[in-house]
Amino acid sequence: MNNEELGTTQSQPSRKSPFNPLKDISRWLKKNLFSSWKNTLLTIIFGVISYLLVKSSIVWIFFSADWEVISANFRLLVVGQYPATELWRLWICLTLISVLMGLSSGLWKGTIGHLTIAMGGMYTVLGCLPFVLFETRIWLLVNIVVLVTAFAIGKNRLKLKKPLLIAWFLMFPVIVFFFSGFGVFNHVGTNxxxxxxxxxxxxxxxxxxxxxxxxxxxxxxxxxxxxxxxxxxxxxxxxxxxxxxxxxxxxxxxxxxxxxxxxxxxxxxxxxxxxxxxxxxxxxxxxxxxxxxxxxxxxxxxxxxxxxxxxxxxxxxxxxxxxxxxxxxxxxxxxxxxxxxxxxxxxxxxxxxxxxxxxxxxxxxxxxxxxxxxxxxxxxxxxxxxxxxxxxxxxxxxxxxx
Structure with missing residues (x-):
């Protein structure tokens, strides 16, 4: 038996159809949303309702809502009646947390790394808000730089593991100390x-x-x-x-x-x-x-x-x-x-x-x-x-x- 005859008797391998996004999407829509006349009717009804809700929400959020109430009371919503002249204490505590987060993300990566990225993202978003004070923008920029620098320092530094765990353990009393003062700074009551x-x-x-x-x-x-x-x-x-x-x-x-x-x-x-x-x-x-x-x-x-x-x-x-x-x-x-x-x-x-x-x-x-x-x-x-x-x-x- 020659090679041509062997080739005809052997089963040809099945070829996968080329990737076609439009065809795959239409197949998914037909299977999940339009598989029967009942599902088609429900899809149309809920589609119209969703469209009306989304449209009304977008119009209200971007054109009708009065967000001046948030910009005028932003500091009050975030820190309450904490004295404005003592807010540097809160920024110092936040900077220390940024240092620990950056070092931890560089050392352990994984979940703490993703949370650090989210933290940096929140700093960036807050810094871009139009009603945020210039001093606040400076502190936020400092914290972003601290996050990046601490990440670079802590990257694969296994010797920092124990000191870092101890630092996280001591972070809470340090925060309470800065918030209250305890005779070193001006006392700020918990009220x-x-x-x-x-x-x-x-x-x-x-x-x-x-x-x-x-x-x-x-x-x-x-x-x-x-x-x-x-x-x-x-x-x-x-x-x-x-x-x-x-x-x-x-x-x-x-x-x-x-x-x-x-x-x-x-x-x-x-x-x-x-x-x-x-x-x-x-x-x-x-x-x-x-x-x-x-x-x-x-x-x-x-x-x-x-x-x-x-x-x-x-x-x-x-x-x-x-x-x-x-x-x-x-x-x-x-x-x-x-x-x-x-x-x-x-x-x-x-x-x-x-x-x-x-x-x-x-x-x-x-x-x-x-x-x-x-x-x-x-x-x-x-x-x-x-x-x-x-x-x-x-x-x-x-x-x-x-």
Missing amino acids: LWGGFLLTLLISMVAIVFSFPIGLLLALGRRSKLPIVRWFSIGYIELIRGVPLITILFIAQLMLPLFMGHGIDINNVIRAMVGFTLFTAAYLAENIRGGLQSIPRGQFEAAESLGLNTAFKMTFIILPQALRAVIPAIVGLFIGIFKDTSLVAVVGLTDILGIGRNIISNPEFLGTQMEVFIFVAVVFLIFCNMMSYASRRLEVALGVGKR
């Missing part, structure tokens, strides 16, 4: 903290300090010591059975009584304590769910290696449990970030409280929609950043994969 600054501080304190408390409560609920177990169960069930707004009122009214006479606790600290205690109870249940998802064989394998309870939990069980409940934990943190708007009912003015005060001003009557949309966009940006970081962390750790 002047407000706007988005207050929202961010309360949520960050609740997230950072509730994590170790919730972890201990979750372990305590599984403890073999009756006193520890029943105390943890009682605390968790009590806090989870009471609304957050009630916890805030209790923290405002009862906390000074527990501290005794002569110890004055301002309203911001009381709100932080209330949010921390509330978040810790829910976080404990999330972590307990992660602990229950770990197979019994993991406990037995750790015990067979001769590990005591502390080492077994620290190095074997907890890493797996926390990895399994990352979505639930981040979802809780996002909820707490949004729930900070409840501090308005206890006399504090977060960004939503400032917005409500602005629209009650006779000069800005009828601007409710503009103010609330601005507040909603701020929450949307930061909540989506937290959600994005969570998804990236899940992918990096292989959550849901074996």
Whole structure:
């Protein structure tokens, strides 16, 4: 048999049709939107409704809305009544955070790198706003340069890992020191903290300090010591059975009584304590769910290696449990970030409280929609950043994969 006969008997490989964008798009539209007369009718109806909504929204946003209310009260929405002469402290803190973000992105890349890029993007957008002061533009430009420089310095510098973690740990007391003064600078009371600054501080304190408390409560609920177990169960069930707004009122009214006479606790600290205690109870249940998802064989394998309870939990069980409940934990943190708007009912003015005060001003009557949309966009940006970081962390750790 010659080569020509062999060639005729062998099956020819199938050739893929060339890529045709228009044909592929039309095929997708027909399959998903116009596959039957019912789907075609629904597509037309919802298409018309979407067109009308989008058109009306664009016309209102760019031609009808009075955004002067935002430009006139931008500083108030961001930092509340913090004195204008002391704003350099806030800029110093933001610059220090930019340094740490840049170094961290250069060292670890990944999720922190994407968040650093988003941070630089926000600096750029804010610097381009027409109503931003010249001094603010200078500070924003400095922070952009600091981000880029710190990234270049921290790139693949493994020796910076431990000092950088320590620096992140010390960042919170440094921020509180700059904000308050503590005798070194002019004292700025927490009653002047407000706007988005207050929202961010309360949520960050609740997230950072509730994590170790919730972890201990979750372990305590599984403890073999009756006193520890029943105390943890009682605390968790009590806090989870009471609304957050009630916890805030209790923290405002009862906390000074527990501290005794002569110890004055301002309203911001009381709100932080209330949010921390509330978040810790829910976080404990999330972590307990992660602990229950770990197979019994993991406990037995750790015990067979001769590990005591502390080492077994620290190095074997907890890493797996926390990895399994990352979505639930981040979802809780996002909820707490949004729930900070409840501090308005206890006399504090977060960004939503400032917005409500602005629209009650006779000069800005009828601007409710503009103010609330601005507040909603701020929450949307930061909540989506937290959600994005969570998804990236899940992918990096292989959550849901074996």
